[in-house]
Amino acid sequence: MSAAPTVTAQKGMSTRRVVLASFIGTAIEWYDFYLYGTAAALVFNKLFFPSFSALAGTLLALSTYTAGFIARPLGGIVMGHFGDRVGRKSMLVLSLLMMGTATTLIGVLPTYAVAGVWAPVLLVVLRMVQGFGVGGEWGGAVLMAVEHAPRNSRGYFGAWPQVGVPAGLLLANGVFITLTSALGDAAFSTWGWRIPFLLSAALVLVGLFIRLQIEESPDFQQVVDAGDVDRRPLMTLVRTQRRTVLLAAGVKxxxxxxxxxxxxxVLTYVTTVLGLSKSVALTGVLISSALSLFxxxxxGWLSDQYGRRRVYLAGTIASTLFxxxxxxxxxxxxxxLIWVAMVIGMIGHDMMYGPQAAYFSELFDARVRYSGASLGYQFSSLLAGGLSPVLAVALLGVANNHHWPIAVYMIVVGAISLVALRFSPETYRGDRLTQTGAPQECP
Structure with missing residues (x-):
């Protein structure tokens, strides 16, 4: 009589362990990724592009930031392929190693004053390694959480790896604020900026230890046991679910x-256009990121009650109107009021990002799920995340520091997501996540 409760308790403990590992590992990887974004907006223009004006230097620094996004789809494709062939866990370990190594090396990179043109070249190379690693990270982390979760709680458990994103951002900006306050702008710009990057080495060791303890995804193991592993998952995905991949990219x-x-x-806008201290924007990012943890x-939980698509749609509409x-x-x-703006903006964002892990996972069948979820996510990241800060800075220069073109851009991408959602299915009560047979195109 006691065997069933014991098995249930063990399964619940295993799920919690996997979710914790996904959250911590994702937080560390995004700490690495966001360190670069913060440094690009605040100090890299002076260190690696000193011969340009402040705005032009920032634009070039953010362009190297975009290089990471160019590599993300490639990382999603390669790690998605092997994640569907050899398992989710091994790809999570590999992605964490790649991110940690690249981030640590950025911390010892010579600046333009020392290495000349090789400094920004090496910066771009390491940024692309970061992008490749994080491109494979998201799919593996969310699939491990969602595929271990009870069917009626996929939205909630899938949101835990998503929480790793603001946690990493919170940690990255917290370290920057602490160091700029403790060292002062001069010392921080000279050598203090390296410290956050070097800290990554210790964080990666912690993340690796945790990830090596978890079990492989039960859904992938079921595919293996059934002898149904697809040797060419990307080709199968393109042949059977390419429309779903494009819809996922549009939704995102x-x-x-x-x-x-x-x-x-916002870091550039507040400091360059408004002429305020960088701590104003950094503190706003910290506040909004802290609230995103909850x-x-x-x-994610709300999407378990009312549907992924419905919650996502509400967030898209709210963000477009804002x-x-x-x-x-x-x-x-x-x-x-700057902090209020950043908090409201992130709440609308979180209405989309919270359900996203479960939503994208449920759109694809188990044999090609890593490839499908990763490709839809990372393709959109290249078009949106990689270009948006660079495009925003460029539009700012064209409009003589006026914000209206950037707001129009936000409305345009909102309209794209609304159209994609119109043609995307609801998934939270379906059973696609448990299917391991040949994928079928979503209606």
Missing amino acids: IMQNSIFYIFTVF SLLFF AFPFFWLLDTRSTL
């Missing part, structure tokens, strides 16, 4: 675009 484009405007471009879980009000609040130059 709004969420990804506004996230980097709210967390990266709101992402809430919206495009102009966001900048109106920033332009008041009131520290409090």
Whole structure:
């Protein structure tokens, strides 16, 4: 009589362990990824592009930031392929190693004053290694969490790896704020900026230890046991579910675009256009990221109750309508209202990002799920996340530091996501996640 409760308790403990490992590993990887974004917006223009104006140097620094996004689809394709062939766990370990190594090497990279043109070249190479690693990270982390989760709680458990994103951002910006306050701008710009990158080595060791303890995904193991592993998952995906991949990319484009405007471009806008201290924007990012630790879980849970598509749609509409009000609040130059703008913006974002892990996982069948979820996610990240801060800075220069073209851009990507959602299915009560046979195109 006691065997069933014991098995259930053990399964629950295993799920919690996997979710914790996904969250911690993802937080470390995104700490690495966001360190670069913060440094690109604040100090890399002076260190690697010193011969250009402040705005042009920032644009070039953010362009190297975009290089990471160019590599992300490639990482998603390669690691998605092997994640569907040899398992989710091994790809999670590999992605963490790649991110940690690249980030640590950025911490010892010579600047333009020492190495000349080789400095930005090496910076771009290491940024692309980061992008490749994080391109394979997301699919593996969310699939491990979702595929271990009870059927009626996939949204909630799938949101835990998503929480790793603001946790990494919170950690990265927290380290930057602490160091700039402790060292001062001069010392931080000279050598202090290296410390956050070097800290990555210790964090990666912690993440590796945790990830090596978890079990492989039960859904993938079921595919293996059935002898149903697809040797060419990407080709199968393109042949049978390419429409779903494109819809997933369209659904994501709004969420990804506004996230980097709210967390990266805002640093440039507040300091360059508004002439305020960088601590104003960094503190706003910290506050909104801290709240996201809870709101992402809430919206993931809400999608278990009312549906992924419904919650996602509400977030897309709210974020589109907030495009102009966001900048109106920033332009008041009131520290409090700037923080309010950033918090409201991130809540709308979290309504999309919280359910996204479960939603994208449920769109694809087990044999090609790593490839499908990763490709839809990372293709959109290249078009949206990689370009949005660079495009925003470029539009800012064209419009003589006026925000209206950027707000219009946010509305356009919102419209794209709304159209994609219109043609995307609801998934939260379906059983696609448990299917291991040949994939079928979503209606």
